[in-house]
Amino acid sequence: MRRSSRSDEPPVRTPGARLVDETGSASLEFLTVGVLLLVPLVYLVLALxxxxxxxxxxxxxxxxxxxxIAQAPSHDAGLQAADRALLVAMADAGMERDAALVTIACEPDPGACCTRGGTVTVQVDATVPLPLLPPVLAPDVGIGVPISARAVQPVSAFGGAP
Known part of the structure; x- marks a missing residue:
C-alpha cells in the first residue's frame, strides 16, 4: 500500500508565517466594504x-x-378654494402650508383671476429638509433641497366672471 503524501498533522508554521496568513480575511473584507457602501446607498435612497x-x-x-382659481365663480372664492387645495396637497406631501411660498399671477387683469379667456399661474416654492441631518447651518431651516412647481390654467371663455 502506498502512503499518502498528506499527513494528518498540521504543518509547522514559523512566527512570521502568521503575519502573512490571510485565512478568513475575505469575509471580513466583504463585510467592511459592504457596510461602507450600503450605508450611503440606503441614505441616498431615503433622501431621494x-x-x-x-x-x-x-x-x-x-x-x-x-x-x-380658474373654475371659481369669483376672485375671492377662487383664492379661498386655492388655499384649501394647497392645505390638502401640502398635507398629503407631509409638509406644512407655511413651508411653501405661493405666488399667484392672473392675466390679463392681475386683480381678477376669473376673467373669461384669461390665465391663472400658480408658482409654489418650498425647501425639502434632508432626512437624519441636524440643523447645523441654519437652525430654523436646516439643510435642504429647494423645489419649485409652476402650473398655468386657462379660464374658460364660457365660465368665470364676465
Whole structure:
C-alpha cells in the first residue's frame, strides 16, 4: 500500500508565517466594504424618496390651486378654494402650508383671476429638509433641497366672471 503524501498533522508554521496568513480575511473584507457602501446607498435612497414625495406634493398643490382659481365663480372664492387645495396637497406631501411660498399671477387683469379667456399661474416654492441631518447651518431651516412647481390654467371663455 502506498502512503499518502498528506499527513494528518498540521504543518509547522514559523512566527512570521502568521503575519502573512490571510485565512478568513475575505469575509471580513466583504463585510467592511459592504457596510461602507450600503450605508450611503440606503441614505441616498431615503433622501431621494423624500425629495420625490415632496416634489409630487408641491406639483399637485400648484396644479390644483390653479385649477380651483380658474373654475371659481369669483376672485375671492377662487383664492379661498386655492388655499384649501394647497392645505390638502401640502398635507398629503407631509409638509406644512407655511413651508411653501405661493405666488399667484392672473392675466390679463392681475386683480381678477376669473376673467373669461384669461390665465391663472400658480408658482409654489418650498425647501425639502434632508432626512437624519441636524440643523447645523441654519437652525430654523436646516439643510435642504429647494423645489419649485409652476402650473398655468386657462379660464374658460364660457365660465368665470364676465
Amino acid at each position: 424618496g423624500q425629495i420625490q414625495h415632496a416634489v409630487l406634493g408641491v406639483e399637485g398643490a400648484a396644479r390644483y390651486a390653479a385649477r380651483t
